[in-house]
Amino acid sequence: MIATGLVRQIGDLSARDLAVAGGKGANLGELMRAGFPVPDGFVITTEAFRVAARAADVDAADAKSAPQRMRSVAVPRDVADAIRDGYRARGGGRVAVRSSATAEDLPEASFAGQQDTILNVEGDEALLDAVRECWASLWTERAVAYRASHDIDPRDLALAVVVQRMVDARAAGVLFTADPVTGRRRRASIDAVSGLADKLVSGAANPEHYVVDTPSLAISDRGGTLLDDRRLRQLAQLGDQVEAHFGKPQDIEWAIDDSKLWLVQSRDITTLYPLPAGLPDPDKDLRVMLSANVAQGVFQPFTPMGLQTFRLLGAGFAKHFASRPPADM
Known part of the structure; x- marks a missing residue:
């Protein structure tokens, strides 16, 4: 019997389950429920991560000691049993083990490649080791730096783990x-x-x-x-x-x-420039969109005061140059 609080089937999840399954797990569940071809598997939930983190006495704000603690302490028995049950229920075999953080695959930050994915994992103990590695990867150097650049508090994060049947990819x-x-x-x-x-x-x-x-x-x-x-x-x-x-x-x-x-x-895709509503079909009337603030090195949206300032400056320039008579030819 699978402990549903610690392990969930991918097909039972949806985009609403971000807090339970992380961004990757929630999106995979949404895809599977919509009928897209997604390899079968299960998700080790963020609750399992929190149980393991408490057992390892992890301080989420301590990026140096946290991964060492997650790797060195055995997976709590109830969590380990739930993982083994989920794995054996699908006949064992080779699986892909993928990290799925709660701040991952968000509209404003993708976290792509920041946490670990471990492929061709086979056997109960190898799976538990891979899960510990994924948990610990929440504090990789890249992930910590990326969170800091997006002002994400590590104490607000948790990490689920997706376990899927391995695709023998050609x-x-x-x-x-x-x-x-x-x-x-x-x-x-x-x-x-x-x-x-x-x-x-x-x-x-x-x-x-x-x-x-x-x-x-x-x-x-x-x-x-x-x-x-x-x-x-x-x-x-x-x-x-x-x-x-x-x-x-x-x-x-x-x-x-x-x-x-x-x-x-x-x-x-989090890097696309947002398009205004009402643009024509680009195949019939292609438009080129420019961002003046990015060209000036301002990567955040303008504040209302900043926008008004630029409007006044622009209006002043337009009035000045429009009022000048054309040069004699």
């Missing part, structure tokens, strides 16, 4: 449903590597790059032969469906085994 990679460089919407940008996507995420392999125009499914850029036209169009269509479900452009991790395309993660 190819894997990342799909952006909007161009992450130009910001062009409905332009599928696909990076692919042979085998598992960890080579791509770590930078150990150079990916093949493809671009698909989503409305027409025309392939405008082909950077290799790993994916044929049918797979590229399938990826673009599936990405478009995921974007429509979440209502925002998505950063999707995918994997293809011998017969099927799987989605193993989806998050909002």
